[in-house]
Amino acid sequence: MRYYQLLLPTLREEPAEAEVESHKLMLRAGMIRKVAAGIYTFLPLGVRVMHKVERIIREEMNRAGAQEVLMSCVLPADLWKESGRWEQYGRELLRIKDRHEREYCLGPTHEEMITDIARREIRSYRQLPVNLYQIQTKFRDEVRPRFGVMRAREFIMKDAYSFDADEEGAQKSYWQMFDAYAMIFRRSGLRFRAVEADTGLIGGSFSHEFMVLADTGEDVVASCGECDYAANLERAEVGRVVEEADEEIKGLERVDTPAQKSVEEVTEFLNVSPQRLVKTIIFDTGKEVIAALVRGDHEINESKLRRHLGALQMQMAGDELIADVTHAPKGFAGPVGLDLKIIADYALEGMRNFVTGANEPDTHLINVNLERDFQVDEFTDIRLAKEGDPCPRCPGRLQMFRGIAVGQIFRLGTKYSEAMGATYLDPQGREKPLIMGCYGIGVGRTVAAAIEQNHDENGIIFPISIAPFHVLILPVNNKDAQIMRAAEDIYTLLQEKGVEVLLDDRDERPGVKFKDADLIGIPLRLTVGEKNLKKGKVEMKIRRSGEVVLVELEGVPEVAMRMISEQLGDGVSVS
RNA sequence: CGGGGCGUGGCGCAGCCGGGAAGCGCACCUGCCUUGGGAGCAGGGGGUCGGAGGUUCAAAUCCUCUCGCCCCGACCA
Numbered sequence: 001m002r003y004y005q006l007l008l009p010t011l012r013e014e015p016a017e018a019e020v021e022s023h024k025l026m027l028r029a030g031m032i033r034k035v036a037a038g039i040y041t042f043l044p045l046g047v048r049v050m051h052k053v054e055r056i057i058r059e060e061m062n063r064a065g066a067q068e069v070l071m072s073c074v075l076p077a078d079l080w081k082e083s084g085r086w087e088q089y090g091r092e093l094l095r096i097k098d099r100h101e102r103e104y105c106l107g108p109t110h111e112e113m114i115t116d117i118a119r120r121e122i123r124s125y126r127q128l129p130v131n132l133y134q135i136q137t138k139f140r141d142e143v144r145p146r147f148g149v150m151r152a153r154e155f156i157m158k159d160a161y162s163f164d165a166d167e168e169g170a171q172k173s174y175w176q177m178f179d180a181y182a183m184i185f186r187r188s189g190l191r192f193r194a195v196e197a198d199t200g201l202i203g204g205s206f207s208h209e210f211m212v213l214a215d216t217g218e219d220v221v222a223s224c225g226e227c228d229y230a231a232n233l234e235r236a237e238v239g240r241v242v243e244e245a246d247e248e249i250k251g252l253e254r255v256d257t258p259a260q261k262s263v264e265e266v267t268e269f270l271n272v273s274p275q276r277l278v279k280t281i282i283f284d285t286g287k288e289v290i291a292a293l294v295r296g297d298h299e300i301n302e303s304k305l306r307r308h309l310g311a312l313q314m315q316m317a318g319d320e321l322i323a324d325v326t327h328a329p330k331g332f333a334g335p336v337g338l339d340l341k342i343i344a345d346y347a348l349e350g351m352r353n354f355v356t357g358a359n360e361p362d363t364h365l366i367n368v369n370l371e372r373d374f375q376v377d378e379f380t381d382i383r384l385a386k387e388g389d390p391c392p393r394c395p396g397r398l399q400m401f402r403g404i405a406v407g408q409i410f411r412l413g414t415k416y417s418e419a420m421g422a423t424y425l426d427p428q429g430r431e432k433p434l435i436m437g438c439y440g441i442g443v444g445r446t447v448a449a450a451i452e453q454n455h456d457e458n459g460i461i462f463p464i465s466i467a468p469f470h471v472l473i474l475p476v477n478n479k480d481a482q483i484m485r486a487a488e489d490i491y492t493l494l495q496e497k498g499v500e501v502l503l504d505d506r507d508e509r510p511g512v513k514f515k516d517a518d519l520i521g522i523p524l525r526l527t528v529g530e531k532n533l534k535k536g537k538v539e540m541k542i543r544r545s546g547e548v549v550l551v552e553l554e555g556v557p558e559v560a561m562r563m564i565s566e567q568l569g570d571g572v573s574v575s
Numbered sequence: 576c577g578g579g580g581c582g583u584g585g586c587g588c589a590g591c592c593g594g595g596a597a598g599c600g601c602a603c604c605u606g607c608c609u610u611g612g613g614a615g616c617a618g619g620g621g622g623u624c625g626g627a628g629g630u631u632c633a634a635a636u637c638c639u640c641u642c643g644c645c646c647c648g649a650c651c652a
Binding site (some may be wrong): 017143200218405408515 | 643
């Protein structure tokens with residue numbers, strides 16, 4: 001490709017709208033342009049990179065035995081009503097009507113659609129297992145899109161769905177996808193980690209997320225320093241350590257705490273440490289109102305609590321509901337005398353003589369004790385894990401790091417097949433529900449994550465496997481016929497070898513070309529300049545390392561091919 | 576949805592408080608010159624100031640409404 005034929009509008013300055021590095025660089029490198037909040041156009045360079053990632057995905061999905069399909073992105077409401085998600089999904093589902101007032105939505109994910117296909121087309125165990133995938137545009141009307149294509153409303157996703165006859169097969173399918181995902185992200189040049197994840201609105205019993213390690217990531221991962229336990233903070237468990245406090249049980253007392261509501265205020269006012277406090281938080285699941293107790297220096301993990309309750313929805317109670325059930329304003333709730341189901345974090349088990357709200361305005365209780373003063377209905381793990389907490393699987397400690405979730409795999413079980421009647425006949429002729437799994441990869445997010453992880457102050461440093469071109473040829477002076485002839489010759493030779501080459505044939509000064517070359521991050525740069533050319537050589541520079549070598553003109557294709565295949569690794573061919 | 580901020584040529588911004596011919600840098604076009612890290616000189620094109628309404632002799636500037644965008648939070652396969 002010649003630069004003059006390519007629409008590659010690079011920007012010298014950082015667009016004001018961009019916050020994170022990958023977003024800035026994608027805009028500056030002319031990969032994307034914003035259309036509306038969370039909606040982007042991909043320009044030629046961006047499309048080339050997207051296609052590279054998609055190609056890797058296709059190769060690995062096909063290798064794993066999955067078959068590509070393409071479902072519609074406009075989905076009939078009826079399917080969503082069957083699964084129950086028409087109501088559950090909320091405002092994130094973009095609902096539309098056609099001219100006949102029939103209801104549809106833009107697909108945010110395709111479990112319903114694929115299950116519909118399965119129930120129509122799959123009859124027999126002989127057809128199983130089967131795994132179908134597509135690479136397609138999704139739409140999720142996110143509350144707050146941000147960070148460019150990292151969290152967009154419209155985005156390209158690879159979604160795959162597996163159907164198995166039994167649990168054993170479903171597990172096999174799941175781990176097959178796990179392995180395929182690891183290969184996809186490895187080949188894309190990412191440093192990532194697979195972690196246990198929450199299942200959210202997709203549902204199902206078990207899930208892993210593939211996290212790209214990056215400080216700007218929106219997700220936090222807790223991982224053990226000793227064993228291989230790693231989980232999204234939403235799900236991360238905390239090891240259960242009962243520390244029986246060695247002190248005598250004292251008499252319950254009521255103390256005035258005028259206007260002291262927060263943990264900080266109360267601990268300071270009463271001159272006790274936060275570890276001696278118990279926070280009482282009221283939640284409403286729509287079906288019941290419960291009180292959750294955590295230690296004063298701990299935070300509640302709503303995902304874990306919701307999962308424990310088996311609730312689809314759950315909200316922290318509003319001021320009105322709090323006043324209604326505790327008979328006190330917000331900030332003075334406590335478990336003593338509270339007529340609600342009480343769920344307490346494990347950390348409370350050994351506590352003695354602690355402080356709680358009194359369910360009276362401006363009043364707290366001190367020397368509160370379990371059993372004597374109130375009953376806990378259930379002890380469980382409901383607190384947010386934090387740095388240094390005990391690992392749930394071994395004596396190690398948890399560490400936190402930030403990551404970008406580029407892929408997630410789920411074991412769905414029969415959630416959708418039972419709701420929608422997707423069954424098959426087993427060898428005995430019995431009708432059974434299909435066992436499903438689903439597997440997603442955000443293609444644009446993978447590209448953004450790759451850039452987030454591979455850039456320097458001068459621009460993007462593409463891993464060669466997803467680079468828009470392998471080689472950039474940079475003739476220093478367009479008016480010098482010899483330089484241009486040499487550049488053209490190399491260009492032709494490399495193209496014949498199947499190398500993807502961009503020839504910067506713009507009539508720009510060298511500085512401009514060098515800056516753009518660094519910005520768009522092509523892995524190999526060939527600089528054709530007067531001095532070296534007189535010696536029959538060109539300069540080859542590796543974008544990532546900055547390493548420079550002088551290469552004889554005739555040797556260029558060979559050296560370039562070698563460098564490309566070295567960087568590619570993993571048996572990926574150039575052509 | 577709550578809080579904060581911003582909308583002025585393609586990009587980055589100034590002007591607004593204290594109304595009085597729309598400016599600057601970059602980019603773009605033409606010419607000269609230059610050619611190993613975003614050159615220089617000269618000439619030039621392009622915006623009606625997010626939109627609507629109002630106040631005023633006069634509005635980018637003041638007032639009202641509205642739309643959009645960004646950030647924080649809530650939320651989130």
